[in-house]
Amino acid sequence: EDCSDATAILALQGPKAKDVLTSVLGEGAHVGRFRWSPLEGSALSISGYIQGTGYTGEAGYEILVPNDDAAPLWRALIAEGATPVGLGARDTLRLEKGFLLSGVDFLWPSLASSEDDGFLARDSWESNVPFGWGFEHDHPGAAKMRSHQDGDARWWGVRYLEKGPLPRPGKPVTSMDGAPLGQLTSGAPAPSLDNAGIGIGYLAGVSEGDEVLVQASPRKAVKAVVVRPPFV
Incomplete structure (x- = not known):
């Protein structure tokens, strides 16, 4: 029932x-x-x-x-x-913890490539979420995960190093010289970090500690550092 x-x-x-x-x-x-x-x-x-x-x-x-x-x-x-409290409070708390949100950070059709149906637009390999699945045996989604094994885009966090417009979903992230790296899927001020901007997204060609720019508005790119969540 x-x-x-x-x-x-x-x-x-x-x-x-x-x-x-x-x-x-x-x-x-x-x-x-x-x-x-x-x-x-x-x-x-x-x-x-x-x-x-x-x-x-x-x-x-x-x-x-x-x-x-x-x-x-x-x-x-x-x-x-x-x-x-409302969902906004829930969202900042889960983001500080580095929790991915279904329909936002994965299972989001707009994250899918043109040949993808969007159902698993970002799989557990790209998201660094260890579900215990290996590549040596077949299971639902194994072929898709294998196809991404050598890909460079991975789930990362960014934390603002300066004040500026808040990071929001869909905002591009670039290297310090402007080369595209990816985009954010979630972003918000972090109350536990004096309301510093934090975000998570799928970035390519970065390592923990790299400095990047979040294109937070048409007129402002904010310096941030790449981190491995959780943020607090």
Whole structure:
């Protein structure tokens, strides 16, 4: 049975997530990282599931409950000290951690070459994401990964070295003498780095520590350094 339309999900994230959770739903609601458990006998008599996951780089939980239970749970979490935030906050946190976002940093048709359907426009080889797949045996996507094995474009991070317009998706990255290197797929100010601009993207011909230019606006190229995420 598909219960998607009848189910709400609340993400409780941050260093105080466990304290807030146990205050609202009791000690039995806690689950470890990447673990899950049904919500049974909770202090609010709420049913559903809880899992030790999230996409902020922080410790925390994702809580799945029937729609009718979402508002009471929301109010209870806020009463215990949780602060509502939007997707912009989630995006800066996941970017500081170097997490790729589906539909933005991969599985994005505009990243695909002309002969590609865009479904895996950037595969795990290019993204430096170790899924444990080797090249010595066949598996779904193996041929595509092998075709990129000798390619130069790889996933890198850049961190601003000076002030300027913020890095944004699609902004070109060049060498210091203007040679094209690639483009950013994500970018934002980093609150943990005094709001310095950070971004991730697919760059060719670079190494960690190289200085590059982010073409952040038609009139301003901002000096940045190539880094291997996470940024913090």
